[in-house]
Amino acid sequence: MFTPNWSTDAGTDVGTVVLEHERVLVASQTALDAGVRTGMRRGGVLMLLPDARIHARAPLLEADARHAVALALLQYTPQVAQAEESTLLMDVGASLRLFGGILALCRRIHANVRALGFTASLACAPTARGAWLLARANAGRAVRMESLLRRLDRLAVLLAPPARPFAAWFDGIGCHTLGDLRRLPRPGLQRRCGRELLDLLDAAYGLVPELHEWIAPPETFRARLELYDRIDDADLLLAGAQCLLLQLTGWLCARQLAVERLLLQLEHERGRVARAPTGVEIVLAEPTWRDEHLVRLLRERLGRLVLDAPVIGLALEALQVRPMAPPNASLFPEPGGSEEDRMRMLELLAARLGPENVLQPLPLADYRPDQANVWVPVQQKVGDKARNAQLPPDVQSLPRPTWLLARPIALLMRNHRPFYGSSLRMASNPERIEAGWWDGPETRDYFIAEGQDHTLYWVYRERIGSGDEGPKWFLHGLFG
Amino acid sequence: MFIQYFFESYMTCSGSISAAPESLHPSLWRASQLARGDTRCIDTGHPALSAQLPGGGWPTGVLVDLLLQQPGIGEMRLLRPALAAVAQRRVVLLQPPHPPQALALAALGVQPSQLIWLRADRTADALWAAEQVLRSGSCGALLFWQNHVRGEHLRRLHLAAQAGETLFFMMRPLAAGQDASPAPLRLALRPQAGGIEIGFVKRRGPQRDATLFLPLTSYLPDHHAPVDRPAPAPVAARSVHTELVH
Numbered sequence: 214m215f216t217p218n219w220s221t222d223a224g225t226d227v228g229t230v231v232l233e234h235e236r237v238l239v240a241s242q243t244a245l246d247a248g249v250r251t252g253m254r255r256g257g258v259l260m261l262l263p264d265a266r267i268h269a270r271a272p273l274l275e276a277d278a279r280h281a282v283a284l285a286l287l288q289y290t291p292q293v294a295q296a297e298e299s300t301l302l303m304d305v306g307a308s309l310r311l312f313g314g315i316l317a318l319c320r321r322i323h324a325n326v327r328a329l330g331f332t333a334s335l336a337c338a339p340t341a342r343g344a345w346l347l348a349r350a351n352a353g354r355a356v357r358m359e360s361l362l363r364r365l366d367r368l369a370v371l372l373a374p375p376a377r378p379f380a381a382w383f384d385g386i387g388c389h390t391l392g393d394l395r396r397l398p399r400p401g402l403q404r405r406c407g408r409e410l411l412d413l414l415d416a417a418y419g420l421v422p423e424l425h426e427w428i429a430p431p432e433t434f435r436a437r438l439e440l441y442d443r444i445d446d447a448d449l450l451l452a453g454a455q456c457l458l459l460q461l462t463g464w465l466c467a468r469q470l471a472v473e474r475l476l477l478q479l480e481h482e483r484g485r486v487a488r489a490p491t492g493v494e495i496v497l498a499e500p501t502w503r504d505e506h507l508v509r510l511l512r513e514r515l516g517r518l519v520l521d522a523p524v525i526g527l528a529l530e531a532l533q534v535r536p537m538a539p540p541n542a543s544l545f546p547e548p549g550g551s552e553e554d555r556m557r558m559l560e561l562l563a564a565r566l567g568p569e570n571v572l573q574p575l576p577l578a579d580y581r582p583d584q585a586n587v588w589v590p591v592q593q594k595v596g597d598k599a600r601n602a603q604l605p606p607d608v609q610s611l612p613r614p615t616w617l618l619a620r621p622i623a624l625l626m627r628n629h630r631p632f633y634g635s636s637l638r639m640a641s642n643p644e645r646i647e648a649g650w651w652d653g654p655e656t657r658d659y660f661i662a663e664g665q666d667h668t669l670y671w672v673y674r675e676r677i678g679s680g681d682e683g684p685k686w687f688l689h690g691l692f693g
Numbered sequence: 694m695f696i697q698y699f700f701e702s703y704m705t706c707s708g709s710i711s712a713a714p715e716s717l718h719p720s721l722w723r724a725s726q727l728a729r730g731d732t733r734c735i736d737t738g739h740p741a742l743s744a745q746l747p748g749g750g751w752p753t754g755v756l757v758d759l760l761l762q763q764p765g766i767g768e769m770r771l772l773r774p775a776l777a778a779v780a781q782r783r784v785v786l787l788q789p790p791h792p793p794q795a796l797a798l799a800a801l802g803v804q805p806s807q808l809i810w811l812r813a814d815r816t817a818d819a820l821w822a823a824e825q826v827l828r829s830g831s832c833g834a835l836l837f838w839q840n841h842v843r844g845e846h847l848r849r850l851h852l853a854a855q856a857g858e859t860l861f862f863m864m865r866p867l868a869a870g871q872d873a874s875p876a877p878l879r880l881a882l883r884p885q886a887g888g889i890e891i892g893f894v895k896r897r898g899p900q901r902d903a904t905l906f907l908p909l910t911s912y913l914p915d916h917h918a919p920v921d922r923p924a925p926a927p928v929a930a931r932s933v934h935t936e937l938v939h
Contacts, residue, residue, distance in 0.1 A: 617793075
C-alpha cells in the first residue's frame with residue numbers, strides 16, 4: 214500500500230488532508246495532531262485547521278505512482294504484477310542469490326521505494342496471496358510455509374475483500390480470524406459467501422496455483438515527474454531526477470538494454486510567454502544500465518546548469534539504447550580497472566569541468582609548431598592509426614619543448630641579446646621553419662636558448678616583417 | 694609517540710638482541726637508514742637518485758611533492774623513465790603551467806593516445822578532478838600543478854592517492870617548501886648546467902642537506918658537431934662541385 218511522503222518541514226506544514234467522497238481518507242501528522250480523524254467531513258477539518266491543504270483523491274495519479282514503482286522494481290525480477298488495493302506482487306524466487314538473500318533484497322526495495330517518495334509495507338511469503346494478506350496486515354515476513362500458516366491463521370477475516378460484505382454475519386458467529394474461517398464447513402461457506410472467498414483462502418494457503426498478469430515494460434522509455442513546488446535548487450532537482458533514473462534502471466533491466474544517450478527535460482512554469490523546457494542531454498561513451506554513474510554525471514551537470522526560471526516538472530527519456538553487453542568474464546581483474554571505468558572517470562570529469570577542458574592530443578602533420586599541437590575533447594573518437602600517421606617518423610630527433618606557450622612572448626633586447634629573466638645565450642643552431650603560405654605564414658628561426666640559471670628556452674627570431682628596428686625575438690616554449 | 698616509546702623500551706630491555714627494526718614491522722626503520730616502505734616503487738631511471746630514495750624509486754599511491762624553481766627546468770626529463778614505465782595506462786596532466794606539446798611528450802616516451810590534459814577554471818574544480826582521478830585508480834600517473842594548496846586539501850589528496858597505485862606528483866613552487874605537507878617525499882628541484890639539482894626536503898630516512906646533481910639528457914645538439922662541418926669553399930666557374938673537392 215502506497216501513500217505519499219508528506220512534507221514535514223517544521224513551521225511551514227499546515228496540515229494536508231486527502232478526501233474521498235467528502236470524507237477524510239488520509240491525513241498528515243500535523244493534521245492528525247490537530248484532531249483530524251479518518252471519516253471526518255470537510256467542514257470539520259476546516260474548523261480544526263482553517264488553512265489545511267485539502268486534496269481530493271486522484272485515482273489517475275495513484276495509478277501513475279503504482280506504475281512508476283512497478284517499473285523501478287522491475288530491476289529485481291522480471292515478474293511484477295499489480296494486485297488489488299494498491300499492491301504489487303513480485304516473484305523474487307530466482308533473484309534471491311543475486312541480490313544477497315531475502316533481507317538484503319527487502320532493504321534495497323525499501324530504499325528504492327523511499328527514494329521514489331513513497332512508503333510501503335513489505336511482506337514476503339511462499340504464496341503470492343499469502344504475501345498480499347501479510348502486506349495488507351503489515352505482518353512482516355514468512356519465509357517457510359509453516360510460519361506462513363501460523364501467521365495467516367492469526368489475521369483478521371475482513372482483510373480478505375470477498376469477506377467484507379458479510380462482516381456482520383462473521384461477527385455474529387464469532388469468526389474473527391482466518392484460522393476460524395478455515396474451520397467452518399466449506400460447502401456451507403461456499404453457499405453463503407460465494408466461490409471467491411474459498412479461492413482466495415486456498416491460494417493463500419498454497420492449495421491451488423495462482424495466475425498473474427505480469428507487467429510488460431513499454432517499448433520506449435519516457436517518464437515524467439511533477440514536482441510539488443517551483444524548484445531552482447540543483448540538489449532538489451537531482452532528488453527528483455533520481456526517481457526517474459530508478460524507473461529507467463528497472464526498465465533497462467527488464468528489457469535487457471543499456472542506455473547510450475538520455476535526455477532530461479526541465480519543464481518551466483508557463484507564464485505570459487511559453488518557455489521551452491531546458492534539456493540536459495547525457496551521452497555515454499560506455500552504455501550503462503546502473504544508475505550510480507548516471508546520478509554522479511547528472512549531479513555535476515545540474516550543478517553547472519544556470520536556470521532562467523524555476524522548474525515545475527521533470528521528464529526523462531532514453532533516446533538511444535543498445536542490448537546489454539555481458540560483463541567482462543576475465544578471472545583476474547585488470548589492474549587499474551577496465552576501459553569502461555576509465556571512460557566513466559573521463560565522463561565524470563567532462564561533466565563538471567566541461568568537455569572543452571578534458572582534452573586529448575591529436576597532432577597535426579604541420580611544420581608550424583603551434584598548428585601541429587592540436588588538442589581535442591576526449592569524447593571525440595580518434596583512432597590510434599590516424600593519430601600515429603600524423604606524427605613525424607622520428608619523434609626523438611626533433612627538439613621540441615614540453616610546454617608551448619599559448620601566445621609567444623615578445624622579448625626585450627639588452628646588449629643586442631634577448632632578455633628573459635636573464636640575458637639569453639643561444640645554445641643551438643637555428644632551426645628554420647618557413648611554412649603556411651596558405652594561412653598565416655610563419656618565417657622563423659628557432660633556437661634553444663640558455664638563461665643564466667641554465668634553464669632552457671625555445672625562442673625564435675622573426676625573419677620577415679620585423680621592420681626597421683632589427684630582428685624581433687619571441688619566447689615560444691619551455692623545455693620541461 | 695607510540696613508536697618512539699615502543700622503540701625505547703625495545704632498546705632498553707633487549708639491547709643485546711641485534712634484531713633489525715624492519716624485521717619487527719615494515720614501517721620501522723633506523724634513523725640512519727632509508728625506509729623500505731611497503732608501497733610499490735617505480736624505478737626513477739637515474740641510479741644516483743634511486744639510491745637516495747626510500748624503496749629505491751618513486752613510490753606509487755602516495756603524494757610526492759616536487760618543488761620547482763619555475764616550470765620548465767627539466768622536471769619532465771627527470772620523470773621521463775618513470776612516465777615511460779607507467780605509460781601503458783593514461784598519464785593525466787592537470788593544470789599544467791602552459792599548453793603541453795604532444796610531440797615533446799611523445800619524445801619523452803608517453804604516446805599521445807595515453808595523454809589527458811585537464812584544465813580547471815577554479816581551484817576547487819582542480820582539486821576535485823585530482824581526487825576523482827586518484828580515486829578511480831585507472832590512470833598510471835597524475836601530474837598536478839597548483840601554486841597554493843591548503844594543508845587539509847593536501848591531506849585529502851594524499852588519502853585519495855592511497856586508494857590506488859597511481860603515480861602522483863604535485864608540482865609546486867619552491868616557496869611551498871616552507872609549509873608543512875603530508876607528502877612522505879618532497880624534493881626541491883633547481884636547474885643546473887646539463888642537468889638538475891635535487892634537494893631533499895623530506896624523505897623517510899636520514900636528513901640529507903647536500904644537494905644531488907643529476908645529469909639529464911640534453912636537448913642541445915653535440916657542441917662539437919659544428920666544428921667538423923665542411924666550410925663551403927668559394928665556387929669557381931667551371932670547377933668541380935665544392936662538396937667533392939672537400
